[in-house]
Structures are given as C-alpha cells and as structure tokens.
Amino acid sequence: MNKISIIGAGMTGATTAHWLAEREIADLVLVDVVEGMPQGKGLDMLEAMPIVGKDVTIVGANDYAATAGSDIVIVTAGLARKPGMSRDDLLKVNAEIVGKAITESLKYSPEAIFIILTNPLDTMAYLAMKIGKLPRERVIGQAGILDSARMRAFVALETGVSVENINCYVLGGHGDEMVPLTRHSNIAGIPLRNYLPADKLEAIVARTRKGGGEIVNLLKTGSAYYAPAAACAQMAEAILKDKKLIVPCAVHMQGEYGLKDMFFGVPVMLGRKGLEKVIEYELDADEKAEFEKSAASVRETHEALKSLVML
Ligand code: TXD
Numbered sequence: 001m002n003k004i005s006i007i008g009a010g011m012t013g014a015t016t017a018h019w020l021a022e023r024e025i026a027d028l029v030l031v032d033v034v035e036g037m038p039q040g041k042g043l044d045m046l047e048a049m050p051i052v053g054k055d056v057t058i059v060g061a062n063d064y065a066a067t068a069g070s071d072i073v074i075v076t077a078g079l080a081r082k083p084g085m086s087r088d089d090l091l092k093v094n095a096e097i098v099g100k101a102i103t104e105s106l107k108y109s110p111e112a113i114f115i116i117l118t119n120p121l122d123t124m125a126y127l128a129m130k131i132g133k134l135p136r137e138r139v140i141g142q143a144g145i146l147d148s149a150r151m152r153a154f155v156a157l158e159t160g161v162s163v164e165n166i167n168c169y170v171l172g173g174h175g176d177e178m179v180p181l182t183r184h185s186n187i188a189g190i191p192l193r194n195y196l197p198a199d200k201l202e203a204i205v206a207r208t209r210k211g212g213g214e215i216v217n218l219l220k221t222g223s224a225y226y227a228p229a230a231a232c233a234q235m236a237e238a239i240l241k242d243k244k245l246i247v248p249c250a251v252h253m254q255g256e257y258g259l260k261d262m263f264f265g266v267p268v269m270l271g272r273k274g275l276e277k278v279i280e281y282e283l284d285a286d287e288k289a290e291f292e293k294s295a296a297s298v299r300e301t302h303e304a305l306k307s308l309v310m311l
Pocket of ligand 1 (some may be wrong): 007008012017032076079080119121146174222224228
C-alpha cells in the first residue's frame with residue numbers, strides 16, 4: 001500500500017485525510033503538535049472505514065517516526081494571521097513550521113514528493129524546495145486547482161451545466177491578483193466568453209478572485225477546508241496513479257512564461273515523478289500583463305522570506 005503523511009491535522013489536514021481515505025489509495029499518517037488530537041482524529045477516521053468499506057489504515061502522531069517511508073507528504077501545518085500580526089510576522093512563524101516539517105519528513109522519507117498547502121502558498125513552497133534541497137519535480141504547491149474549482153462551481157451555478165463539462169483555468173499566484181484565464185476556459189468546448197454575457201463572466205471572475213475571503217467572512221473562525229483538501233487529494237491520487245493529469249499548480253519556474261526562480265501557478269502534468277511537465281499556454285498582451293502583476297506580488301513575498309531566512 002502507498003503511504004501518505006499529512007503534517008498539520010487541523011481543518012485542511014484532517015479533511016484531506018478524509019477525502020484520501022475515501023479514495024482508498026494509501027495508508028495515512030496525521031502529524032500535529034497538539035497532543036492527542038491527530039491520534040484522536042486518526043482513530044475516529046479508522047473506525048469509519050468498516051462503514052464506508054475502505055481498507056486503509058489511518059494513524060495520528062506527534063512525531064515524525066510514524067511517517068517513515070511516505071510516498072507523499074502533504075504540508076498543511078501553520079497558523080493563520082491573528083489580530084496584530086503583520087503578513088511578515090505570519091511569514092516568519094509559518095516559515096519555521098514548514099521548514100521543520102520538511103527537514104523532519106525528509107529524515108524518514110528521503111524520496112517523498114511534497115504537496116504544500118500552508119500560506120503564503122507560493123512562498124512556502126519555495127521555502128520547502130530550498131530548505132529540503134529538493135529537485136523541482138518533488139515540490140508542488142496547491143492553489144490553482146482550488147481557485148479553478150471555485151470558478152467552475154460559480155459557472156455551474158450560473159449556467160446549470162454539469163461541473164464535469166466546465167473547464168476553467170485560474171493561474172498565477174495564490175492571492176487577489178490570481179489570473180482567471182477566461183479565454184482558455186470553456187463549457188464542453190464552447191468558449192466561456194461565447195456562453196456567458198460579459199457582465200456575468202466579469203462577476204464570476206471577481207467572485208473567484210475573492211473566493212477565499214468570501215468563506216473566511218462566513219466562517220469567521222478559519223478559512224476554507226473542504227475544497228482545498230479535495231484539491232490536495234486529487235493531486236496525491238494523480239501522482240500515485242501516474243495519471244499524467246494536467247491541472248494548475250504552483251511550481252518552481254525555470255524560464256517558463258519568462259519567470260525564473262520563483263513559485264507560480266501554471267498548468268502542469270502530474271505523474272509518479274511529481275511535476276512531470278510545465279504546460280505553456282500562449283498568452284495575449286492583456287493576459288501577459290496580468291501574469292506580470294501577479295508575479296510581482298509573489299516576488300515581493302519571496303523577497304520578504306529571503307530577508308527573514310537564509311536560503
Ligand atoms: O489553497 C490553499 N493553499 C489554502 C491554504 C487553502 C486553505 C488553507 N490554506 C492554509 O493552510 C492556511 O492559510 C494555513 O496556513 C494552512 C492550514 O489551514 P487550516 O485551515 O488547516 O488551519 P488549522 O485548522 O489551524 O490547522 C493547522 C494545524 C493545527 O492543527 C496546528 O496545531 C498545526 O497545524 N501545527 C503544526 N503541526 C505540525 N507541526 C507544527 N510545527 C505545527 N504548528 C502548527
């Protein structure tokens with residue numbers, strides 16, 4: 001059986017385990033610093049397996065020994081911003097948490113592929129690759145699948161068409177400057193721009209960009225977790241099953257789209273090696289300008305990280 005470890009057994013971590021257990025593709029380990037919590041959630045989920053008929057084990061732990069030999073490590077550990085904390089404060093705290101998650105995981109699973117979820121996403125993925133001295137194939141940030149799924153859900157609500165027929169591509173950094181590519185998005189092959197009036201499409205793009213904030217405002221005590229976790233599970237399955245699935249993910253740019261040495265959301269092919277290919281879309285002038293704006297904002301956070309941590 002394959003093995004997946006999830007570092008951080010909070011809302012996204014535990015929900016990722018839930019989606020993964022239903023897929024019956026790997027034994028699961030949940031790691032968290034809170035004593036008893038990952039063990040309790042793991043045991044509870046394990047006890048659900050006879051009901052849903054899935055033969056996987058799920059265990060919780062407070063240290064990394066239980067993660068030994070993982071094929072994939074999913075990092076969701078970290079804090080969200082609290083009142084009085086600047087983004088740089090959050091960056092520092094989460095850099096320490098993610099840094100430790102990577103070095104500890106690598107001691108026990110030197111070949112693992114890492115899926116990063118912790119915010120600020122693009123920069124935490126960058127840190128993971130640098131701290132772990134990992135090849136870019138083995139560090140993939142989750143953001144684009146979620147942002148694209150939000151757009152797909154809104155298009156489905158507007159049109160009444162099955163979500164399965166709706167293809168949307170949201171690229172760029174995981175922030176308000178993300179780039180929903182309406183020109184490349186379609187409903188069963190029909191360009192979205194031909195299917196929906198411009199004002200409706202604009203409203204969907206705007207709602208997608210603020211999709212994370214919409215949920216934070218409703219929940220008040222935390223951020224989204226069902227959809228982000230479903231995205232992590234899809235990535236893990238694509239890797240373990242060597243599916244060659246093309247989805248938008250944050251990966252280390254090495255000249256593609258004119259970007260270098262930074263993480264950015266672009267379409268990639270996922271397979272057993274992790275990141276197997278970066279797909280380059282042709283962009284028009286407007287799209288290029290939006291890419292550049294989003295890239296500038298990601299670069300700024302990368303620079304803030306570099307001023308805090310020696311990489
Ligand atoms: O699309 C995306 N990339 C995102 C990112 C979508 C949703 C959430 N996103 C980010 O993921 C969010 O901004 C946070 O930075 C992380 C985790 O979000 P989550 O909603 O799961 O937060 P929780 O419920 O607070 O869980 C975090 C857990 C919590 O149980 C802590 O005890 C644990 O992380 N934690 C640690 N675990 C292991 N090791 C260390 N050092 C540690 N520190 C905290």
